[in-house]
Amino acid sequence: MSDMERLGTIHGVGLGPGAPDLLSVRADRLVRGARHIAFFRKKGRPGQARRIAAGMLRADAVEIAMEYPVTTEIPVSDPRYNAMLSSFYTECTERLMVAAGSGEDVVVLCEGDPFFYGSFMHLHSRLSGRVPVSVVPGITGMAGAWNATSLPICWGDDVLTVVMATLPEEDLVRHIRQTDALVVMKIGRNLPKLRRAIRAAGREEQAWLVEHAAMPEQRATRLVDAQTVTPYFSILLIHGQGRRP
The missing domain is CATH 3.30.950.10 (Tetrapyrrole methylase, C-terminal domain)
Known part of the structure:
Protein backbone atom coordinates (compact mmCIF):
# COMPACT_ATOMS: atom_id res chain seq x y z
CA MET A 1 0.00 0.00 0.00
CA SER A 2 1.38 3.42 -0.98
CA ASP A 3 1.63 6.36 1.41
CA MET A 4 -1.28 8.08 -0.38
CA GLU A 5 -3.47 4.98 0.01
CA ARG A 6 -2.94 5.06 3.77
CA LEU A 7 -4.35 8.56 4.02
CA GLY A 8 -7.96 9.53 4.35
CA THR A 9 -9.62 11.62 1.64
CA ILE A 10 -10.25 15.32 2.18
CA HIS A 11 -13.64 16.23 0.73
CA GLY A 12 -14.55 19.82 -0.12
CA VAL A 13 -18.32 19.59 0.18
CA GLY A 14 -20.57 22.26 -1.32
CA LEU A 15 -23.50 22.99 0.99
CA GLY A 16 -25.42 25.26 -1.34
CA PRO A 17 -26.68 28.79 -0.64
CA GLY A 18 -28.02 28.31 2.86
CA ALA A 19 -30.98 25.94 3.18
CA PRO A 20 -29.98 22.47 4.49
CA ASP A 21 -32.46 20.76 2.15
CA LEU A 22 -30.60 22.15 -0.88
CA LEU A 23 -27.61 19.88 -0.27
CA SER A 24 -27.03 17.14 -2.83
CA VAL A 25 -27.56 13.53 -1.76
CA ARG A 26 -23.78 12.97 -1.90
CA ALA A 27 -23.07 16.05 0.21
CA ASP A 28 -25.65 15.00 2.79
CA ARG A 29 -24.17 11.51 3.03
CA LEU A 30 -20.62 12.76 3.49
CA VAL A 31 -21.51 15.40 6.08
CA ARG A 32 -23.54 12.96 8.16
CA GLY A 33 -20.95 10.20 7.96
CA ALA A 34 -17.66 12.00 8.57
CA ARG A 35 -15.97 11.99 11.95
CA HIS A 36 -13.65 14.88 11.05
CA ILE A 37 -15.51 18.07 10.07
CA ALA A 38 -13.64 21.25 9.12
CA PHE A 39 -15.09 24.67 8.37
CA PHE A 40 -14.07 28.30 8.01
CA ARG A 41 -15.33 31.05 10.26
CA LYS A 42 -14.58 34.51 11.51
CA LYS A 43 -13.25 34.55 15.06
CA GLY A 44 -16.10 34.76 17.53
CA ARG A 45 -18.67 33.61 14.98
CA PRO A 46 -20.11 30.09 14.49
CA GLY A 47 -19.50 30.21 10.73
CA GLN A 48 -22.16 30.10 8.00
CA ALA A 49 -21.12 26.66 6.70
CA ARG A 50 -21.28 25.22 10.22
CA ARG A 51 -24.69 26.80 10.70
CA ILE A 52 -26.03 25.14 7.54
CA ALA A 53 -24.78 21.76 8.76
CA ALA A 54 -26.15 22.15 12.29
CA GLY A 55 -28.07 19.05 13.30
CA MET A 56 -26.40 16.87 10.65
CA LEU A 57 -23.12 16.02 12.37
CA ARG A 58 -22.34 12.79 14.17
CA ALA A 59 -22.39 12.93 17.97
CA ASP A 60 -18.68 12.02 18.05
CA ALA A 61 -17.66 14.45 15.29
CA VAL A 62 -14.29 16.13 15.73
CA GLU A 63 -14.71 19.73 14.60
CA ILE A 64 -11.80 21.64 13.07
CA ALA A 65 -12.60 25.36 13.12
CA MET A 66 -10.40 27.38 10.77
CA GLU A 67 -10.58 31.02 11.86
CA TYR A 68 -9.61 33.73 9.40
CA PRO A 69 -6.86 36.04 10.67
CA VAL A 70 -8.37 38.92 8.71
CA THR A 71 -11.58 39.57 6.75
CA THR A 72 -12.42 43.24 6.23
CA GLU A 73 -10.08 44.81 8.79
CA ILE A 74 -7.52 45.81 6.17
CA PRO A 75 -8.00 46.37 2.41
CA VAL A 76 -7.20 43.54 0.00
CA SER A 77 -4.70 45.83 -1.70
CA ASP A 78 -2.56 45.92 1.46
CA PRO A 79 0.41 43.50 1.04
CA ARG A 80 -0.25 42.22 4.56
CA TYR A 81 -3.63 40.84 3.47
CA ASN A 82 -2.28 38.20 1.09
CA ALA A 83 0.65 37.41 3.37
CA MET A 84 -1.60 36.75 6.35
CA LEU A 85 -4.06 34.65 4.36
CA SER A 86 -1.28 32.66 2.69
CA SER A 87 0.14 31.69 6.08
CA PHE A 88 -3.36 30.90 7.32
CA TYR A 89 -4.17 28.56 4.43
CA THR A 90 -0.81 26.82 4.81
CA GLU A 91 -1.52 26.25 8.51
CA CYS A 92 -5.02 24.94 7.73
CA THR A 93 -3.55 22.57 5.15
CA GLU A 94 -1.24 21.05 7.73
CA ARG A 95 -4.07 20.63 10.21
CA LEU A 96 -6.13 18.76 7.62
CA MET A 97 -3.12 16.63 6.67
CA VAL A 98 -2.75 15.55 10.29
CA ALA A 99 -6.42 14.53 10.44
CA ALA A 100 -6.21 12.63 7.14
CA GLY A 101 -3.04 10.93 8.38
CA SER A 102 -5.20 8.84 10.72
CA GLY A 103 -6.64 7.12 7.65
CA GLU A 104 -10.07 8.68 8.15
CA ASP A 105 -11.78 11.03 5.72
CA VAL A 106 -12.14 14.73 6.46
CA VAL A 107 -15.10 16.80 5.25
CA VAL A 108 -14.53 20.52 4.71
CA LEU A 109 -17.86 22.34 4.80
CA CYS A 110 -18.11 24.90 1.99
CA GLU A 111 -20.80 27.50 1.40
CA GLY A 112 -22.18 27.44 -2.14
CA ASP A 113 -19.82 25.61 -4.49
CA PRO A 114 -16.23 24.88 -3.39
CA PHE A 115 -14.74 25.98 -6.73
CA PHE A 116 -16.70 29.24 -7.06
CA TYR A 117 -14.89 32.03 -5.18
CA GLY A 118 -14.61 29.72 -2.17
CA SER A 119 -11.88 29.48 0.47
CA PHE A 120 -11.53 25.75 -0.15
CA MET A 121 -9.82 26.47 -3.47
CA HIS A 122 -6.79 27.75 -1.56
CA LEU A 123 -6.62 24.50 0.39
CA HIS A 124 -7.16 22.37 -2.71
CA SER A 125 -4.12 23.86 -4.46
CA ARG A 126 -1.97 23.12 -1.40
CA LEU A 127 -3.36 19.61 -0.76
CA SER A 128 -3.34 18.25 -4.31
CA GLY A 129 -0.64 15.65 -4.81
CA ARG A 130 -0.12 15.23 -1.06
CA VAL A 131 -3.40 13.58 -0.08
CA PRO A 132 -6.50 12.28 -1.90
CA VAL A 133 -8.85 15.23 -2.47
CA SER A 134 -12.45 15.14 -3.66
CA VAL A 135 -14.85 17.99 -4.46
CA VAL A 136 -18.65 17.81 -4.23
CA PRO A 137 -20.36 20.58 -6.22
CA GLY A 138 -22.99 22.75 -4.58
CA ILE A 139 -25.71 25.17 -5.67
CA THR A 140 -24.14 28.61 -5.83
CA GLY A 141 -25.37 31.55 -3.81
Missing part, protein backbone atom coordinates in the same frame (compact mmCIF):
# COMPACT_ATOMS: atom_id res chain seq x y z
CA MET A 142 -26.10 33.46 -7.01
CA ALA A 143 -28.47 30.70 -8.16
CA GLY A 144 -30.30 31.01 -4.87
CA ALA A 145 -30.42 34.78 -5.38
CA TRP A 146 -32.00 34.84 -8.82
CA ASN A 147 -34.51 32.21 -7.77
CA ALA A 148 -35.45 34.51 -4.87
CA THR A 149 -36.57 37.10 -7.43
CA SER A 150 -38.78 34.53 -9.25
CA LEU A 151 -37.27 35.72 -12.53
CA PRO A 152 -34.94 33.89 -14.97
CA ILE A 153 -31.44 35.34 -15.02
CA CYS A 154 -30.67 34.58 -18.69
CA TRP A 155 -32.68 34.10 -21.88
CA GLY A 156 -31.56 32.81 -25.28
CA ASP A 157 -28.08 34.19 -26.08
CA ASP A 158 -27.72 36.43 -23.03
CA VAL A 159 -24.19 36.86 -21.69
CA LEU A 160 -23.91 36.60 -17.91
CA THR A 161 -21.12 38.50 -16.14
CA VAL A 162 -20.09 37.90 -12.52
CA VAL A 163 -18.11 40.69 -10.85
CA MET A 164 -17.00 41.64 -7.36
CA ALA A 165 -18.12 44.96 -5.91
CA THR A 166 -14.55 45.39 -4.68
CA LEU A 167 -13.47 46.34 -8.23
CA PRO A 168 -12.66 49.98 -9.01
CA GLU A 169 -15.75 52.02 -9.85
CA GLU A 170 -14.79 52.62 -13.48
CA ASP A 171 -14.33 48.88 -14.03
CA LEU A 172 -17.76 48.20 -12.55
CA VAL A 173 -19.36 50.74 -14.89
CA ARG A 174 -17.70 49.13 -17.90
CA HIS A 175 -18.79 45.59 -17.01
CA ILE A 176 -22.33 46.68 -16.18
CA ARG A 177 -22.71 48.48 -19.50
CA GLN A 178 -21.32 45.65 -21.61
CA THR A 179 -23.21 42.64 -20.25
CA ASP A 180 -26.77 41.39 -20.71
CA ALA A 181 -27.20 39.80 -17.29
CA LEU A 182 -25.19 40.64 -14.18
CA VAL A 183 -24.30 39.17 -10.79
CA VAL A 184 -22.39 41.31 -8.28
CA MET A 185 -20.95 39.68 -5.17
CA LYS A 186 -18.94 40.89 -2.14
CA ILE A 187 -21.04 44.02 -1.75
CA GLY A 188 -20.96 44.98 1.94
CA ARG A 189 -19.40 48.41 2.43
CA ASN A 190 -19.07 48.81 -1.35
CA LEU A 191 -22.79 49.44 -1.83
CA PRO A 192 -22.51 53.24 -2.30
CA LYS A 193 -19.86 52.74 -5.00
CA LEU A 194 -21.94 50.02 -6.65
CA ARG A 195 -25.03 52.25 -6.67
CA ARG A 196 -23.08 54.99 -8.45
CA ALA A 197 -21.75 52.52 -11.02
CA ILE A 198 -25.21 51.07 -11.71
CA ARG A 199 -26.59 54.59 -12.12
CA ALA A 200 -23.74 55.67 -14.40
CA ALA A 201 -24.36 52.60 -16.58
CA GLY A 202 -28.04 53.56 -16.87
CA ARG A 203 -29.35 50.32 -15.38
CA GLU A 204 -30.58 51.30 -11.93
CA GLU A 205 -34.22 50.46 -12.67
CA GLN A 206 -33.26 46.90 -13.69
CA ALA A 207 -31.21 46.03 -10.60
CA TRP A 208 -32.29 43.79 -7.74
CA LEU A 209 -30.66 43.34 -4.34
CA VAL A 210 -31.06 39.93 -2.71
CA GLU A 211 -30.09 39.41 0.91
CA HIS A 212 -29.74 36.03 2.65
CA ALA A 213 -30.80 34.03 -0.43
CA ALA A 214 -32.29 30.62 0.42
CA MET A 215 -32.15 31.41 4.15
CA PRO A 216 -35.02 32.17 6.54
CA GLU A 217 -34.14 35.90 6.39
CA GLN A 218 -34.29 36.00 2.57
CA ARG A 219 -35.28 39.35 1.08
CA ALA A 220 -35.36 40.41 -2.58
CA THR A 221 -35.76 44.13 -3.27
CA ARG A 222 -35.38 46.37 -6.29
CA LEU A 223 -32.21 48.41 -5.79
CA VAL A 224 -34.09 51.70 -6.07
CA ASP A 225 -36.20 50.64 -3.07
CA ALA A 226 -33.39 49.13 -0.96
CA GLN A 227 -32.31 51.18 2.04
CA THR A 228 -29.83 48.85 3.71
CA VAL A 229 -27.64 45.90 2.80
CA THR A 230 -26.45 42.90 4.75
CA PRO A 231 -22.65 43.16 5.03
CA TYR A 232 -21.92 39.67 3.70
CA PHE A 233 -24.85 37.65 2.41
CA SER A 234 -26.04 39.96 -0.34
CA ILE A 235 -25.95 39.75 -4.14
CA LEU A 236 -26.99 42.27 -6.78
CA LEU A 237 -28.65 41.07 -9.97
CA ILE A 238 -29.62 42.44 -13.35
CA HIS A 239 -31.70 39.95 -15.34
CA GLY A 240 -31.07 39.38 -19.02
CA GLN A 241 -33.89 40.10 -21.44
CA GLY A 242 -32.64 38.15 -24.46
CA ARG A 243 -34.10 35.99 -27.21
CA ARG A 244 -37.10 33.81 -26.40
CA PRO A 245 -39.81 32.01 -28.43
Whole structure:
Protein backbone atom coordinates (compact mmCIF):
# COMPACT_ATOMS: atom_id res chain seq x y z
CA MET A 1 0.00 0.00 0.00
CA SER A 2 1.38 3.42 -0.98
CA ASP A 3 1.63 6.36 1.41
CA MET A 4 -1.28 8.08 -0.38
CA GLU A 5 -3.47 4.98 0.01
CA ARG A 6 -2.94 5.06 3.77
CA LEU A 7 -4.35 8.56 4.02
CA GLY A 8 -7.96 9.53 4.35
CA THR A 9 -9.62 11.62 1.64
CA ILE A 10 -10.25 15.32 2.18
CA HIS A 11 -13.64 16.23 0.73
CA GLY A 12 -14.55 19.82 -0.12
CA VAL A 13 -18.32 19.59 0.18
CA GLY A 14 -20.57 22.26 -1.32
CA LEU A 15 -23.50 22.99 0.99
CA GLY A 16 -25.42 25.26 -1.34
CA PRO A 17 -26.68 28.79 -0.64
CA GLY A 18 -28.02 28.31 2.86
CA ALA A 19 -30.98 25.94 3.18
CA PRO A 20 -29.98 22.47 4.49
CA ASP A 21 -32.46 20.76 2.15
CA LEU A 22 -30.60 22.15 -0.88
CA LEU A 23 -27.61 19.88 -0.27
CA SER A 24 -27.03 17.14 -2.83
CA VAL A 25 -27.56 13.53 -1.76
CA ARG A 26 -23.78 12.97 -1.90
CA ALA A 27 -23.07 16.05 0.21
CA ASP A 28 -25.65 15.00 2.79
CA ARG A 29 -24.17 11.51 3.03
CA LEU A 30 -20.62 12.76 3.49
CA VAL A 31 -21.51 15.40 6.08
CA ARG A 32 -23.54 12.96 8.16
CA GLY A 33 -20.95 10.20 7.96
CA ALA A 34 -17.66 12.00 8.57
CA ARG A 35 -15.97 11.99 11.95
CA HIS A 36 -13.65 14.88 11.05
CA ILE A 37 -15.51 18.07 10.07
CA ALA A 38 -13.64 21.25 9.12
CA PHE A 39 -15.09 24.67 8.37
CA PHE A 40 -14.07 28.30 8.01
CA ARG A 41 -15.33 31.05 10.26
CA LYS A 42 -14.58 34.51 11.51
CA LYS A 43 -13.25 34.55 15.06
CA GLY A 44 -16.10 34.76 17.53
CA ARG A 45 -18.67 33.61 14.98
CA PRO A 46 -20.11 30.09 14.49
CA GLY A 47 -19.50 30.21 10.73
CA GLN A 48 -22.16 30.10 8.00
CA ALA A 49 -21.12 26.66 6.70
CA ARG A 50 -21.28 25.22 10.22
CA ARG A 51 -24.69 26.80 10.70
CA ILE A 52 -26.03 25.14 7.54
CA ALA A 53 -24.78 21.76 8.76
CA ALA A 54 -26.15 22.15 12.29
CA GLY A 55 -28.07 19.05 13.30
CA MET A 56 -26.40 16.87 10.65
CA LEU A 57 -23.12 16.02 12.37
CA ARG A 58 -22.34 12.79 14.17
CA ALA A 59 -22.39 12.93 17.97
CA ASP A 60 -18.68 12.02 18.05
CA ALA A 61 -17.66 14.45 15.29
CA VAL A 62 -14.29 16.13 15.73
CA GLU A 63 -14.71 19.73 14.60
CA ILE A 64 -11.80 21.64 13.07
CA ALA A 65 -12.60 25.36 13.12
CA MET A 66 -10.40 27.38 10.77
CA GLU A 67 -10.58 31.02 11.86
CA TYR A 68 -9.61 33.73 9.40
CA PRO A 69 -6.86 36.04 10.67
CA VAL A 70 -8.37 38.92 8.71
CA THR A 71 -11.58 39.57 6.75
CA THR A 72 -12.42 43.24 6.23
CA GLU A 73 -10.08 44.81 8.79
CA ILE A 74 -7.52 45.81 6.17
CA PRO A 75 -8.00 46.37 2.41
CA VAL A 76 -7.20 43.54 0.00
CA SER A 77 -4.70 45.83 -1.70
CA ASP A 78 -2.56 45.92 1.46
CA PRO A 79 0.41 43.50 1.04
CA ARG A 80 -0.25 42.22 4.56
CA TYR A 81 -3.63 40.84 3.47
CA ASN A 82 -2.28 38.20 1.09
CA ALA A 83 0.65 37.41 3.37
CA MET A 84 -1.60 36.75 6.35
CA LEU A 85 -4.06 34.65 4.36
CA SER A 86 -1.28 32.66 2.69
CA SER A 87 0.14 31.69 6.08
CA PHE A 88 -3.36 30.90 7.32
CA TYR A 89 -4.17 28.56 4.43
CA THR A 90 -0.81 26.82 4.81
CA GLU A 91 -1.52 26.25 8.51
CA CYS A 92 -5.02 24.94 7.73
CA THR A 93 -3.55 22.57 5.15
CA GLU A 94 -1.24 21.05 7.73
CA ARG A 95 -4.07 20.63 10.21
CA LEU A 96 -6.13 18.76 7.62
CA MET A 97 -3.12 16.63 6.67
CA VAL A 98 -2.75 15.55 10.29
CA ALA A 99 -6.42 14.53 10.44
CA ALA A 100 -6.21 12.63 7.14
CA GLY A 101 -3.04 10.93 8.38
CA SER A 102 -5.20 8.84 10.72
CA GLY A 103 -6.64 7.12 7.65
CA GLU A 104 -10.07 8.68 8.15
CA ASP A 105 -11.78 11.03 5.72
CA VAL A 106 -12.14 14.73 6.46
CA VAL A 107 -15.10 16.80 5.25
CA VAL A 108 -14.53 20.52 4.71
CA LEU A 109 -17.86 22.34 4.80
CA CYS A 110 -18.11 24.90 1.99
CA GLU A 111 -20.80 27.50 1.40
CA GLY A 112 -22.18 27.44 -2.14
CA ASP A 113 -19.82 25.61 -4.49
CA PRO A 114 -16.23 24.88 -3.39
CA PHE A 115 -14.74 25.98 -6.73
CA PHE A 116 -16.70 29.24 -7.06
CA TYR A 117 -14.89 32.03 -5.18
CA GLY A 118 -14.61 29.72 -2.17
CA SER A 119 -11.88 29.48 0.47
CA PHE A 120 -11.53 25.75 -0.15
CA MET A 121 -9.82 26.47 -3.47
CA HIS A 122 -6.79 27.75 -1.56
CA LEU A 123 -6.62 24.50 0.39
CA HIS A 124 -7.16 22.37 -2.71
CA SER A 125 -4.12 23.86 -4.46
CA ARG A 126 -1.97 23.12 -1.40
CA LEU A 127 -3.36 19.61 -0.76
CA SER A 128 -3.34 18.25 -4.31
CA GLY A 129 -0.64 15.65 -4.81
CA ARG A 130 -0.12 15.23 -1.06
CA VAL A 131 -3.40 13.58 -0.08
CA PRO A 132 -6.50 12.28 -1.90
CA VAL A 133 -8.85 15.23 -2.47
CA SER A 134 -12.45 15.14 -3.66
CA VAL A 135 -14.85 17.99 -4.46
CA VAL A 136 -18.65 17.81 -4.23
CA PRO A 137 -20.36 20.58 -6.22
CA GLY A 138 -22.99 22.75 -4.58
CA ILE A 139 -25.71 25.17 -5.67
CA THR A 140 -24.14 28.61 -5.83
CA GLY A 141 -25.37 31.55 -3.81
CA MET A 142 -26.10 33.46 -7.01
CA ALA A 143 -28.47 30.70 -8.16
CA GLY A 144 -30.30 31.01 -4.87
CA ALA A 145 -30.42 34.78 -5.38
CA TRP A 146 -32.00 34.84 -8.82
CA ASN A 147 -34.51 32.21 -7.77
CA ALA A 148 -35.45 34.51 -4.87
CA THR A 149 -36.57 37.10 -7.43
CA SER A 150 -38.78 34.53 -9.25
CA LEU A 151 -37.27 35.72 -12.53
CA PRO A 152 -34.94 33.89 -14.97
CA ILE A 153 -31.44 35.34 -15.02
CA CYS A 154 -30.67 34.58 -18.69
CA TRP A 155 -32.68 34.10 -21.88
CA GLY A 156 -31.56 32.81 -25.28
CA ASP A 157 -28.08 34.19 -26.08
CA ASP A 158 -27.72 36.43 -23.03
CA VAL A 159 -24.19 36.86 -21.69
CA LEU A 160 -23.91 36.60 -17.91
CA THR A 161 -21.12 38.50 -16.14
CA VAL A 162 -20.09 37.90 -12.52
CA VAL A 163 -18.11 40.69 -10.85
CA MET A 164 -17.00 41.64 -7.36
CA ALA A 165 -18.12 44.96 -5.91
CA THR A 166 -14.55 45.39 -4.68
CA LEU A 167 -13.47 46.34 -8.23
CA PRO A 168 -12.66 49.98 -9.01
CA GLU A 169 -15.75 52.02 -9.85
CA GLU A 170 -14.79 52.62 -13.48
CA ASP A 171 -14.33 48.88 -14.03
CA LEU A 172 -17.76 48.20 -12.55
CA VAL A 173 -19.36 50.74 -14.89
CA ARG A 174 -17.70 49.13 -17.90
CA HIS A 175 -18.79 45.59 -17.01
CA ILE A 176 -22.33 46.68 -16.18
CA ARG A 177 -22.71 48.48 -19.50
CA GLN A 178 -21.32 45.65 -21.61
CA THR A 179 -23.21 42.64 -20.25
CA ASP A 180 -26.77 41.39 -20.71
CA ALA A 181 -27.20 39.80 -17.29
CA LEU A 182 -25.19 40.64 -14.18
CA VAL A 183 -24.30 39.17 -10.79
CA VAL A 184 -22.39 41.31 -8.28
CA MET A 185 -20.95 39.68 -5.17
CA LYS A 186 -18.94 40.89 -2.14
CA ILE A 187 -21.04 44.02 -1.75
CA GLY A 188 -20.96 44.98 1.94
CA ARG A 189 -19.40 48.41 2.43
CA ASN A 190 -19.07 48.81 -1.35
CA LEU A 191 -22.79 49.44 -1.83
CA PRO A 192 -22.51 53.24 -2.30
CA LYS A 193 -19.86 52.74 -5.00
CA LEU A 194 -21.94 50.02 -6.65
CA ARG A 195 -25.03 52.25 -6.67
CA ARG A 196 -23.08 54.99 -8.45
CA ALA A 197 -21.75 52.52 -11.02
CA ILE A 198 -25.21 51.07 -11.71
CA ARG A 199 -26.59 54.59 -12.12
CA ALA A 200 -23.74 55.67 -14.40
CA ALA A 201 -24.36 52.60 -16.58
CA GLY A 202 -28.04 53.56 -16.87
CA ARG A 203 -29.35 50.32 -15.38
CA GLU A 204 -30.58 51.30 -11.93
CA GLU A 205 -34.22 50.46 -12.67
CA GLN A 206 -33.26 46.90 -13.69
CA ALA A 207 -31.21 46.03 -10.60
CA TRP A 208 -32.29 43.79 -7.74
CA LEU A 209 -30.66 43.34 -4.34
CA VAL A 210 -31.06 39.93 -2.71
CA GLU A 211 -30.09 39.41 0.91
CA HIS A 212 -29.74 36.03 2.65
CA ALA A 213 -30.80 34.03 -0.43
CA ALA A 214 -32.29 30.62 0.42
CA MET A 215 -32.15 31.41 4.15
CA PRO A 216 -35.02 32.17 6.54
CA GLU A 217 -34.14 35.90 6.39
CA GLN A 218 -34.29 36.00 2.57
CA ARG A 219 -35.28 39.35 1.08
CA ALA A 220 -35.36 40.41 -2.58
CA THR A 221 -35.76 44.13 -3.27
CA ARG A 222 -35.38 46.37 -6.29
CA LEU A 223 -32.21 48.41 -5.79
CA VAL A 224 -34.09 51.70 -6.07
CA ASP A 225 -36.20 50.64 -3.07
CA ALA A 226 -33.39 49.13 -0.96
CA GLN A 227 -32.31 51.18 2.04
CA THR A 228 -29.83 48.85 3.71
CA VAL A 229 -27.64 45.90 2.80
CA THR A 230 -26.45 42.90 4.75
CA PRO A 231 -22.65 43.16 5.03
CA TYR A 232 -21.92 39.67 3.70
CA PHE A 233 -24.85 37.65 2.41
CA SER A 234 -26.04 39.96 -0.34
CA ILE A 235 -25.95 39.75 -4.14
CA LEU A 236 -26.99 42.27 -6.78
CA LEU A 237 -28.65 41.07 -9.97
CA ILE A 238 -29.62 42.44 -13.35
CA HIS A 239 -31.70 39.95 -15.34
CA GLY A 240 -31.07 39.38 -19.02
CA GLN A 241 -33.89 40.10 -21.44
CA GLY A 242 -32.64 38.15 -24.46
CA ARG A 243 -34.10 35.99 -27.21
CA ARG A 244 -37.10 33.81 -26.40
CA PRO A 245 -39.81 32.01 -28.43
